[in-house]
Amino acid sequence: MTLDARADAAAAAAGARTDRPPAARALFIGSEIYRGSSYGAWHPLRIPRVSTVMDLARTLGWLPRAAYVPSPRARPAALTRFHTPRYVAALEQAENDGEVSAAVRERHGLGTTANPVFPEVFRRPATAAGGSILAGQLLRNGGTVYNPAGGTHHGLPNRANGFCFLNDPVLGILSLRAAGAGRVAYVDIDAHHPDGVELAFHDDPEVLIVSVHEERRWPFTGSLGERGAGQVWNLPVPAGFNDTEMRASLHELILPRVADHRPDAVVLQCGADAVLEDPLSRLALSNNAHWDVVQALSHAAPRFMVLGGGGYNPWAVARLWTGVWATVAGADIPERLPAEGEKVLRDVVWTGARRKGMPPSPWVTTLRDPPREGPFRDEVRSRLAAHAARARAAA
Numbered sequence: 001m002t003l004d005a006r007a008d009a010a011a012a013a014a015g016a017r018t019d020r021p022p023a024a025r026a027l028f029i030g031s032e033i034y035r036g037s038s039y040g041a042w043h044p045l046r047i048p049r050v051s052t053v054m055d056l057a058r059t060l061g062w063l064p065r066a067a068y069v070p071s072p073r074a075r076p077a078a079l080t081r082f083h084t085p086r087y088v089a090a091l092e093q094a095e096n097d098g099e100v101s102a103a104v105r106e107r108h109g110l111g112t113t114a115n116p117v118f119p120e121v122f123r124r125p126a127t128a129a130g131g132s133i134l135a136g137q138l139l140r141n142g143g144t145v146y147n148p149a150g151g152t153h154h155g156l157p158n159r160a161n162g163f164c165f166l167n168d169p170v171l172g173i174l175s176l177r178a179a180g181a182g183r184v185a186y187v188d189i190d191a192h193h194p195d196g197v198e199l200a201f202h203d204d205p206e207v208l209i210v211s212v213h214e215e216r217r218w219p220f221t222g223s224l225g226e227r228g229a230g231q232v233w234n235l236p237v238p239a240g241f242n243d244t245e246m247r248a249s250l251h252e253l254i255l256p257r258v259a260d261h262r263p264d265a266v267v268l269q270c271g272a273d274a275v276l277e278d279p280l281s282r283l284a285l286s287n288n289a290h291w292d293v294v295q296a297l298s299h300a301a302p303r304f305m306v307l308g309g310g311g312y313n314p315w316a317v318a319r320l321w322t323g324v325w326a327t328v329a330g331a332d333i334p335e336r337l338p339a340e341g342e343k344v345l346r347d348v349v350w351t352g353a354r355r356k357g358m359p360p361s362p363w364v365t366t367l368r369d370p371p372r373e374g375p376f377r378d379e380v381r382s383r384l385a386a387h388a389a390r391a392r393a394a395a
């Protein structure tokens with residue numbers, strides 16, 4: 001079966017029809033390949049992420065068979081819509097050989113500390129990419145599709161980059177456009193700037209890119225002044241960025257820019273590394289901030305593709321992304337998790353994290369963080385004002 005036919009079949013099986021309310025049409029794309037595969041014992045992505053979300057959502061009764069779509073693995077030909085054939089072949093070869101030559105490491109960034117060769121080094125990212133490509137097809141007639149394994153926004157055409165081997169957001173956007181969504185709004189609230197996505201669509205006036213990311217952090221792209229073809233809006237934010245500041249960013253930047261763009265589809269990269277507990281960033285959001293963005297964007301266009309992204313504290317990721325699914329699926333988040341849900345979180349192992357008393361009780365007994373409101377600092381306020389002025393000038 002071709003991917004297209006498979007998408008149509010999956011959509012039909014899942015009841016993806018336009019005459020149903022959006023919440024009922026939300027689909028979850030997952031795969032068992034994420035369970036147990038790891039980037040290696042010391043890599044930040046040694047932790048379980050999507051498998052925990054799937055387990056938790058199932059124990060809460062939020063993932064009926066009709067809402068779950070197994071992710072296909074993208075074929076090399078589908079990947080070369082963005083990546084070079086030479087790189088895709090090198091990635092497949094790396095999985096077959098279990099190693100790469102010095103020349104391949106140099107040319108394609110494979111076999112490095114950030115992008116190591118591991119047993120599923122082709123299959124796993126190709127499955128995440130296949131999920132985002134399928135999401136674009138499933139959204140042909142509208143709706144919401146969540147692919148938490150997606151969001152690998154650093155992938156470059158010819159190289160692995162920043163823990164990302166392939167760029168599924170780019171492939172997902174191309175898939176949406178092939179399925180009739182010409183104008184796409186890409187919103188990225190990961191702690192890191194989406195350099196690969198911006199590279200792909202920098203000069204395309206039909207793709208809006210709005211990114212909120214930590215300033216002076218790798219990959220050091222995404223400056224305030226970048227405009228691309230007029231549709232690039234970067235908001236670098238300082239350490240300690242809080243829920244109050246994210247709410248201001250949502251209402252003063254994200255929502256007005258998306259509304260002005262009149263998109264046929266919104267793609268949200270919902271990386272979980274901008275929360276306080278994340279070990280790789282210095283931002284201080286609660287998961288409420290992410291869920292508010294998800295909720296606010298859920299009716300901004302007829303099609304809504306929600307992706308994962310970064311996130312390196314396994315409890316924070318599981319709670320945040322399960323709550324993302326609750327938000328798009330219209331499920332009520334309980335104050336306290338039922339015992340089976342708590343067990344899923346208690347069973348998570350974070351090797352190498354030897355802090356005493358881990359995990360603290362709220363990380364395993366609740367999904368929702370306490371809100372983390374804080375000052376609306378001048379540097380955030382003035383950057384939002386600069387973007388508002390730019391938008392008025394362009395109008």
Ligand SMILES: [Zn+2]
Nearest residue numbers: 190191192310
């Ligand atoms: Zn990130």
